Amino acid sequence: MIEIDGVSKSYDGRAVVDNVTMVVQPRSIAVIVGTSGSGKTTLLRMINRLVERDSGSIRLDAEDNRSIPGYLLRRRIGYAIQEHGLFPHRTVSENIATVPRLLGWAPSRINAKVRELLVLFQLDPDIFGSRYPHELSGGEKQRVGVARALAAEPNVLLMDEPFGALDPVIRAKAQDDLRTIQRHLRTTIILVTHDMEEAFRLADKIAVMDAGRLLQYGTPDDLVRRPATPFVEALIGARERPFRLLAINTLGEAVEVGEADGPPLPADTSQKDAVAEMVWSRRGAVPVVSSDGSPLGRVTLEALLRRAGGPS
Numbered sequence: 159m160i161e162i163d164g165v166s167k168s169y170d171g172r173a174v175v176d177n178v179t180m181v182v183q184p185r186s187i188a189v190i191v192g193t194s195g196s197g198k199t200t201l202l203r204m205i206n207r208l209v210e211r212d213s214g215s216i217r218l219d220a221e222d223n224r225s226i227p228g229y230l231l232r233r234r235i236g237y238a239i240q241e242h243g244l245f246p247h248r249t250v251s252e253n254i255a256t257v258p259r260l261l262g263w264a265p266s267r268i269n270a271k272v273r274e275l276l277v278l279f280q281l282d283p284d285i286f287g288s289r290y291p292h293e294l295s296g297g298e299k300q301r302v303g304v305a306r307a308l309a310a311e312p313n314v315l316l317m318d319e320p321f322g323a324l325d326p327v328i329r330a331k332a333q334d335d336l337r338t339i340q341r342h343l344r345t346t347i348i349l350v351t352h353d354m355e356e357a358f359r360l361a362d363k364i365a366v367m368d369a370g371r372l373l374q375y376g377t378p379d380d381l382v383r384r385p386a387t388p389f390v391e392a393l394i395g396a397r398e399r400p401f402r403l404l405a406i407n408t409l410g411e412a413v414e415v416g417e418a419d420g421p422p423l424p425a426d427t428s429q430k431d432a433v434a435e436m437v438w439s440r441r442g443a444v445p446v447v448s449s450d451g452s453p454l455g456r457v458t459l460e461a462l463l464r465r466a467g468g469p470s
């Protein structure tokens with residue numbers, strides 16, 4: 159658990175992070191959004207003490223982050239940034255092995271970890287392990303950057319616009335992969351982004367910042383249905399509200415008894431994707447199946463649209 163308690167930071171007498179309090183539950187993803195210059199990166203970097211706070215406290219599993227030297231803290235906390243920061247003269251494998259080496263892991267353990275991560279990130283270890291960063295595409299570099307941040311099996315991963323440089327298709331794939339990997343490794347992630355789609359896709363909870371202040375910290379559903387301020391409402395986009403709700407909920411939550419024609423959809427399909435499928439295939443309902451393919455019932459277009467509506 160990460161507890162940020164009354165944290166502030168000023169530069170030249172101006173508070174760029176102003177009395178922020180938020181708790182990130184273990185094994186969850188918190189996404190920080192907000193306008194440019196609102197203090198997101200500064201807040202993130204106070205967690206691994208790349209920036210020192212002026213006041214307040216930050217605890218990681220009940221331990222104050224000032225109770226251990228900064229450089230040791232940064233070996234324990236993964237950190238991935240948009241520029242990925244790979245060492246140009248080290249191979250992909252050497253880059254990923256950086257922190258485990260500093261921690262003195264045995265070479266066999268390091269090799270096994272590097273291979274595991276490359277496979278997890280869908281980079282063939284025999285092809286990519288010996289390449290240098292300049293021999294990779296932008297998307298591959300970013301995957302290696304995230305793999306490197308995860309190499310020492312940190313409980314906490316901080317990510318600052320990690321997918322900012324990716325095109326929309328690869329970006330969506332990288333987001334899905336991150337979700338899968340996060341569930342697999344059970345990492346607690348705090349991610350900064352400008353992209354609201356990305357926030358809604360990944361977040362268990364979203365923190366909205368403006369001018370150093372935390373305006374709202376809640377589930378995606380809370381933010382859509384109960385925005386704390388007009389700023390939060392504007393950031394979400396009033397016209398996007400039904401689509402945001404459809405995007406964060408799955409078919410499994412809307413399944414009802416009954417049958418429907420045509421190919422079934424798995425229960426973990428987002429309601430947004432299901433609406434798209436129903437509209438495109440001109441069906442008013444689809445059969446829903448579990449992950450092992452057994453029938454669960456059906457979902458109707460009408461029911462999904464009703465769920466995506468505001469207060470009646």
Ligand SMILES: Nc1ncnc2c1ncn2[C@@H]1O[C@H](COP(=O)(O)OP(=O)(O)OP(=O)(O)O)[C@@H](O)[C@H]1O
Binds near residue numbers: 198
């Ligand atoms: N080392 C510094 N010295 C002085 N001012 C700084 C320093 N670092 C950040 N700032 C200022 O603090 C404010 C918050 O910066 P920060 O990078 O945290 O914002 P951000 O929300 O991450 O912005 P962006 O979305 O544009 O990356 C900005 O006005 C920035 O100019």
